[in-house]
Amino acid sequence: MPLSRRHFLQTTSALAAAAPAPATPATANDRIQVGVIGAGARSHELMQALMTVPGAQIVGVTDAYKGRVERTLERVGKSAKPYPSFQSILSDKSIDAVVVATPDHWHKSIVIQAVEAGKDVYCEKPLTYTASEGMEIVRAAEKAKRIVQVGSQGVSSQTQTKAREWIRSGKLGKVTMIRAAYNRNTASGAWIYPIPPDASPKTVDWETFLGPAPKRPFSLERFFRWRCYEDYSGGIATDLFVHLCTTIHYLMDAKAPSRVMAMGELYRWTTSRDVPDTLNAILEYPEGFAVNLSSTFNNQLSAGGGFQILGTEGSIVLGDGMSFHAESAVEDNRWIVESWPSRLEADYYKSPKVRESEMPQTWKPRLRGELEVYHETGADTTNAHLSNWVDSIRSRKPPYEDALTGHRAAACAHMVNRSVKQRRMMEWDFRQEDIKA
Numbered sequence: 001m002p003l004s005r006r007h008f009l010q011t012t013s014a015l016a017a018a019a020p021a022p023a024t025p026a027t028a029n030d031r032i033q034v035g036v037i038g039a040g041a042r043s044h045e046l047m048q049a050l051m052t053v054p055g056a057q058i059v060g061v062t063d064a065y066k067g068r069v070e071r072t073l074e075r076v077g078k079s080a081k082p083y084p085s086f087q088s089i090l091s092d093k094s095i096d097a098v099v100v101a102t103p104d105h106w107h108k109s110i111v112i113q114a115v116e117a118g119k120d121v122y123c124e125k126p127l128t129y130t131a132s133e134g135m136e137i138v139r140a141a142e143k144a145k146r147i148v149q150v151g152s153q154g155v156s157s158q159t160q161t162k163a164r165e166w167i168r169s170g171k172l173g174k175v176t177m178i179r180a181a182y183n184r185n186t187a188s189g190a191w192i193y194p195i196p197p198d199a200s201p202k203t204v205d206w207e208t209f210l211g212p213a214p215k216r217p218f219s220l221e222r223f224f225r226w227r228c229y230e231d232y233s234g235g236i237a238t239d240l241f242v243h244l245c246t247t248i249h250y251l252m253d254a255k256a257p258s259r260v261m262a263m264g265e266l267y268r269w270t271t272s273r274d275v276p277d278t279l280n281a282i283l284e285y286p287e288g289f290a291v292n293l294s295s296t297f298n299n300q301l302s303a304g305g306g307f308q309i310l311g312t313e314g315s316i317v318l319g320d321g322m323s324f325h326a327e328s329a330v331e332d333n334r335w336i337v338e339s340w341p342s343r344l345e346a347d348y349y350k351s352p353k354v355r356e357s358e359m360p361q362t363w364k365p366r367l368r369g370e371l372e373v374y375h376e377t378g379a380d381t382t383n384a385h386l387s388n389w390v391d392s393i394r395s396r397k398p399p400y401e402d403a404l405t406g407h408r409a410a411a412c413a414h415m416v417n418r419s420v421k422q423r424r425m426m427e428w429d430f431r432q433e434d435i436k437a
């Protein structure tokens with residue numbers, strides 16, 4: 001009797017006794033069978049990328065809006081078939097791995113059920129809807145020995161790898177401060193997305209969307225613009241800051257901020273949401289640096305925002321490409337010593353130390369402001385992140401952004417939101433891996 005494919009995968013891994021986890025073998029024809037849970041806007045980007053990753057095949061899809069399933073079948077072709085629910089994808093033994101790209105309030109429940117069903121998981125960011133969900137997911141994935149990759153794809157970019165290399169080389173001196181922002185001034189930037197004209201209770205499965213969220217009457221705005229509502233999302237912090245925190249933790253080898261203070265207000269888009277459109281946060285890390293995160297949906301003078309990593313010897317600016325700017329600071333105490341008695345001022349300039357550091361003739365080399373620019377080439381970042389996931393499924397080695405990493409980044413966002421709500425500073429419990437009560 002022919003062995004089922006999955007059984008074959010598990011048997012071969014068991015024979016390779018060195019690997020404790022059930023592994024997927026890397027034979028060219030053995031493609032990882034992927035089910036897609038939540039086939040919305042991001043998921044279509046993921047599917048487009050995954051279709052170009054060797055060794056994986058999208059075989060199933062489920063979504064709470066019929067139009068998204070229809071488009072998936074158009075995009076992926078005959079290899080994919082529709083499933084009535086995520087549970088039916090999870091119980092299909094021929095599916096090895098799942099992409100979870102639902103709204104955030106569903107992530108924990110689906111990811112835990114997926115790993116318990118033996119699936120490896122790619123879960124979109126933020127991994128969690130609340131901080132305390134994080135370790136539940138981490139433990140479930142560890143217990144089931146499943147790979148979980150979280151979808152802040154930036155950490156798979158060559159740019160961030162290079163930035164990390166520059167920081168570790170000492171080129172920046174001591175990094176003491178990071179500033180990062182997301183600024184937008186459009187309705188789509190503020191998540192007021194167009195609603196498909198055929199959307200109605202006939203094509204939209206409202207109960208499936210709601211899941212663990214509070215019961216509410218049918219609402220297309222809530223369904224298609226869920227980021228605007230705290231029943232399903234943590235707004236700017238969980239949608240955007242989470243990417244910044246993932247990058248910061250990766251670049252700085254940091255786990256989590258010890259303290260977070262934030263303020264947020266809803267100034268403009270008042271009729272479309274219950275989350276802030278303006279958010280400012282300060283995060284302090286025990287590794288010895290501080291972070292300012294900010295976002296406005298009301299102005300884009302500095303469009304996109306910017307990302308600056310500031311060190312005592314130089315800074316990195318991330319944006320369209322990346323640049324390193326050497327510090328060009330010079331000592332200049334002229335205006336101070338000019339207030340001293342002139343004999344003391346004259347003596348001051350006789351000191352060899354002062355002559356070395358403060359005389360105008362020494363400024364020039366230090367004012368050079370050395371600049372180095374880096375431009376990424378090669379694979380798209382989402383593609384690279386998915387490739388890393390597929391490699392990890394085969395090798396059983398941790399992916400770039402495992403569940404614990406994803407949990408900590410999402411937790412920063414939850415600390416920000418809780419600080420806004422409770423109007424006080426939040427602290428991280430490094431032992432419990434959760435926010436201190």
Ligand SMILES: NC(=O)c1ccc[n+]([C@@H]2O[C@H](COP(=O)([O-])OP(=O)(O)OC[C@H]3O[C@@H](n4cnc5c(N)ncnc54)[C@H](O)[C@@H]3O)[C@@H](O)[C@H]2O)c1
Nearest residue numbers: 038039040041042043063064065101102124125151208209
């Ligand atoms: N990594 C990135 O750069 C990036 C970019 C955008 C979105 N995202 C993340 O991707 C996820 C999805 O965001 P989106 O913009 O695609 O939202 P979306 O609303 O376009 O898609 C979500 C889809 O999930 C479906 N859905 C809801 N509940 C479901 C359930 N129980 N079972 C099956 N399907 C269900 C909805 O019908 C919808 O089509 C979010 O977690 C978001 O934060 C990540």
